[in-house]
Each structure stands twice: as structure tokens, then as C-alpha cells.
Amino acid sequence: MNLPPGGHNRAMPEFELLHRDGQARCARLHLSHGVVETPIFMPVGTYGAVKAMSPRELEEIGAHIILGNTFHLWLRPGLDTIARFGGLHRFIGWERPILTDSGGFQVWSLGALRRISEEGVAFASPVNGDRLFLTPETSMQIQHTLDSDIAMIFDECTPYERDGVPTSFDDAAASMRLSLRWARRSRDAWNALRAGVSGAGNALFGIVQGGMFEALRDESLGALVDIGFDGFAIGGLSVGEPKEEMLRVLSHSAPRLPEHAPRYLMGVGTPEDLVAGVAAGIDLFDCVLPTRNARNGWLFTQWGDLKLRNARYRIDERPIDEQCACYACGRFSRAYLHHLQKVNEILGARLATIHNLHYYLQLMRSMRDAISAGRFETFRAEFGERRSRGVD
Numbered sequence: 001m002n003l004p005p006g007g008h009n010r011a012m013p014e015f016e017l018l019h020r021d022g023q024a025r026c027a028r029l030h031l032s033h034g035v036v037e038t039p040i041f042m043p044v045g046t047y048g049a050v051k052a053m054s055p056r057e058l059e060e061i062g063a064h065i066i067l068g069n070t071f072h073l074w075l076r077p078g079l080d081t082i083a084r085f086g087g088l089h090r091f092i093g094w095e096r097p098i099l100t101d102s103g104g105f106q107v108w109s110l111g112a113l114r115r116i117s118e119e120g121v122a123f124a125s126p127v128n129g130d131r132l133f134l135t136p137e138t139s140m141q142i143q144h145t146l147d148s149d150i151a152m153i154f155d156e157c158t159p160y161e162r163d164g165v166p167t168s169f170d171d172a173a174a175s176m177r178l179s180l181r182w183a184r185r186s187r188d189a190w191n192a193l194r195a196g197v198s199g200a201g202n203a204l205f206g207i208v209q210g211g212m213f214e215a216l217r218d219e220s221l222g223a224l225v226d227i228g229f230d231g232f233a234i235g236g237l238s239v240g241e242p243k244e245e246m247l248r249v250l251s252h253s254a255p256r257l258p259e260h261a262p263r264y265l266m267g268v269g270t271p272e273d274l275v276a277g278v279a280a281g282i283d284l285f286d287c288v289l290p291t292r293n294a295r296n297g298w299l300f301t302q303w304g305d306l307k308l309r310n311a312r313y314r315i316d317e318r319p320i321d322e323q324c325a326c327y328a329c330g331r332f333s334r335a336y337l338h339h340l341q342k343v344n345e346i347l348g349a350r351l352a353t354i355h356n357l358h359y360y361l362q363l364m365r366s367m368r369d370a371i372s373a374g375r376f377e378t379f380r381a382e383f384g385e386r387r388s389r390g391v392d
């Protein structure tokens with residue numbers, strides 16, 4: 001898509017497709033708080049902070065956009081506080097774009113503590129036990145107050161299995177159709193909230209559900225396209241299904257998402273998953289894996305994964321990866337990082353997080369470069385060879 005003469009006078013968000021290589025694509029997504037080069041990985045800032053990282057450090061490693069969790073921010077600090085700051089950006093000192101989830105996944109994760117009805121989800125607050133009710137309308141109101149650049153519709157995440165039995169076609173269909181009715185309510189509520197706002201528009205994304213069934217995924221996508229959204233996400237993956245199932249649904253659904261809108265794979269995953277996702281045509285990713293694993297001393301590198309707590313690193317003078325340009329690799333030895341992990345020093349978690357996020361963002365940059373140069377398949381083969389080689 002080319003920009004009209006005179007620049008960005010169209011309603012945002014604008015999505016400029018720059019290059020295609022097979023299904024993989026490079027694009028530029030214009031949002032209220034800045035431009036995001038895709039494909040991109042979004043570090044997860046659950047409570048309004050990417051754990052162990054300052055906004056300056058995130059900027060230094062090249063994070064263009066971060067994710068915030070609607071559910072958690074609604075409970076703490078609460079909307080009164082965030083509204084006082086005019087939104088999440090000023091409250092947390094982050095000036096670049098933010099995507100917020102709808103809270104649906106967190107509520108769903110409460111398991112037996114929540115009750116789903118047509119109207120919404122009733123649950124007990126995990127913070128203080130208060131009885132709360134989350135609906136599509138409430139979720140849109142919260143995300144509007146957060147002023148997220150990208151808001152997500154409120155949906156139900158279909159479980160992969162219940163008590164060891166995979167979700168049936170009929171149950172997955174009923175869940176997906178409930179999500180569609182909530183998608184329509186989300187769209188209407190969002191339009192009403194945005195009606196009084198002038199200037200640049202924040203984006204609202206639809207979420208494709210349908211469990212492990214291609215026919216249901218297609219039905220979900222068709223209905224979401226009819227409602228109309230600024231971008232489309234694939235939800236309900238990485239919820240306990242075998243990897244082959246995830247890849248089957250991904251490779252079916254991703255290329256069918258509208259070509260001229262951003263495509264987001266929610267909550268996935270490993271470096272291999274990101275490469276598979278980009279190969280299938282995905283633009284946006286998020287996952288807690290690089291930050292959560294870092295705090296346990298699990299590092300991702302181009303040569304495979306490195307578990308810092310392993311005794312073999314006790315006297316290893318080398319950096320995590322000699323070719324990595326991050327602060328942790330430029331300055332510290334594996335032996336020191338191993339020591340920090342063993343004594344649970346906060347600095348150990350911080351340095352490991354810096355390295356892992358730097359690696360994830362560098363991986364995305366490498367993919368953008370490879371797509372622009374028309375050599376994504378070569379890149380993908382080399383990536384696979386290196387990752388399976390193992391760390392020295």
C-alpha cells in the first residue's frame with residue numbers, strides 16, 4: 001500500500017506493506033504513539049512494567065512496542081489512577097506504542113474461579129476476593145482509558161482440553177460463536193467510545209478462535225472480516241496443544257488473514273515459533289518466554305538455549321554469545337552470570353532479561369532484513385542449523 005501524496009492525512013492506523021518473500025512480509029504500522037516496523041516482537045509488561053527492565057533499557061535494545069495486561073491493570077492500580085495520568089503511557093513513562101490484551105485470557109486462566117455467561121465473565125478478584133464482572137463493554141472502556149495504541153476485542157479462549165479430553169468440535173464451535181457475539185459488542189462499544197475523540201485513531205483488532213478445527217477458524221475469520229477490524233489476531237494457540245497441532249492451525253489460518261491489515265499471533269512463543277510464524281505471514285508476536293525464562297537463567301542464543309545454572313559455566317570466562325551486541329554479552333562472563341543466578345542477585349535477572357529480549361528483537365530485525373533482501377528461506381535454513389548446533 002502506498003501513502004497518499006501529502007503524507008499521513010488518512011485515519012490511522014495505516015499499514016504499509018513494503019516487501020513480500022513467500023508468505024513472509026515486511027511492513028510499517030503507523031500507530032498513535034509511533035511507527036512499528038514489522039515483523040516485530042512485543043515484550044510483555046503485565047503490570048505496566050516489563051519485568052526487570054526500565055523504559056530506557058527497552059528503547060536501547062530496540063523495543064518498538066510493548067504489551068500491557070488489561071485485567072491486571074484494571075485490578076491494580078485501577079482505572080482512577082491511570083485516568084488521572086491521561087492513559088498508560090504517561091503513567092509508566094513509555095512514549096512508544098502499547099498494545100493491550102482484552103483481559104479475556106487472564107479471566108479464562110482463573111479456571112474454576114470464573115463463570116461465563118452470554119453477558120460476560122463473573123469472577124472473584126485474585127487480589128482481594130471482590131466479586132467482579134468483565135464484559136466486552138467493560139473491557140473496551142478499560143482499554144480506552146489506558147489509551148492503548150492497539151486494543152483487542154474481548155473473547156473467550158477455547159481450551160485445548162478439559163480433564164484430559166480435547167475440546168470437541170461442537171464445544172469449540174459454541175465457544176467461537178460466543179466470541180463472535182462479543183466481537184460485535186466490542187466493536188460497537190469501541191465505536192461509541194471513540195466517537196467523541198478527535199485526531200488519530202487507536203486500532204481495534206479482532207481475534208480468530210475455533211480451537212483446533214480449520215472449518216471453525218474459517219467461520220470465525222469470515223465473520224470478523226464482515227464486522228470489520230483494523231487488524232486480525234490468531235488466539236487460542238499455545239494453550240497446551242502439541243506443537244504439530246499449533247503449527248497446523250497456524251499454517252492454515254495465517255495466510256488467510258486479510259493481506260492489507262496487520263496479523264498478530266498471540267502468546268507464541270519460542271524463537272522457532274517466531275520464525276515459523278513469520279514464514280506463515282504473521283507480523284506481530286508477544287510471549288512471556290524470553291522474560292520469564294531469563295529470570296530462571298534460561299538464555300536464548302543463535303546457537304541454541306543456554307541454561308546458566310548449569311555447573312559447566314561456573315568458571316567459563318566467555319560471554320553468553322561472542323557475537324551478541326547486548327550489554328550483558330559486551331561486559332560480563334558466563335561465570336559471573338552463573339554466580340548471580342546461584343545467589344539470586346537481582347542483577348542476574350536484569351542482565352539475563354536484557355540478553356533474551358535483545359536476542360528476540362535482533363531475530364526479528366534479521367528476519368525483516370532477510371525478507372527485504374528476498375532471502376528469507378536461506379535465512380530460515382541457516383537459523384535452523386545454528387539453533388540445533390547447540391551452545392559450546
Ligand SMILES: [Zn+2]
Nearest residue numbers: 324326329355
Ligand atoms: Zn547478549
